[in-house]
Amino acid sequence: MLGYGFTENVDYMTVDKNVLRVDGTEMPQVQHDHQLTIEMAKEICMLQRNERGRQARQYFLELEKRWNTPEFVMARALQLANAKVNQIEQENSELLSLIQSDRPKVVFAEAVAASDDCILVRELAKLLAQNGVDIGEIRLFEWLRAQGYLINVGRDRNTPTQLSVNRGLMRMKKTTVTHKSGHTTVSTTPLVTGKGQQYFVNLFLKRDPNHTDGTLVQSKKNTVGQ
16 A cells, blocks of 8 residues: 555554454454545545446545535435534533522522621621631621721721712611610610622632632521511
């Protein structure tokens, strides 16, 4: 074959296999077989000037003729189209499964953000802990003051800043306390809104290098009244 200019692994491949006895056991001899490309087989047929060569040439001509008929062309096109449809259906199925698996997280996050229920800073610390953020109530208060979410000094210390209120993250609850002496005082408690809960959890998860998904774990919280 090399004498005709054919190249191994381009025009043909050499396959080695053991010779089998009649009983099916292997013999020590190795048989060399060759797998030809269609183009090489056609070229060899053209070189043969005997009856076998003529028959082989006729076979390839008929095969090529059938291959190019409208029916075969359409059949190949349908196979390609079906393969593409199957691929798209598989991709859509995987995408749908992903959406369905993420939906509970999305629904909860949206429900929390839209909720009118507010929680104490203590409950926010618990919610953060359930999401893997190691921070307690005291440190969370310190962080909220340092970051400008709560007022840091004065009589209004630990009350939500105007920025927190305007952004809908926090609100203030005022409670009138009547003492035994008869005088009354007003106690203020900072509350975290539903939008604020989602905001702060996502903010802390993004700050924490050990967390990347930003999903919420539902808190078993005591809802603070309006």
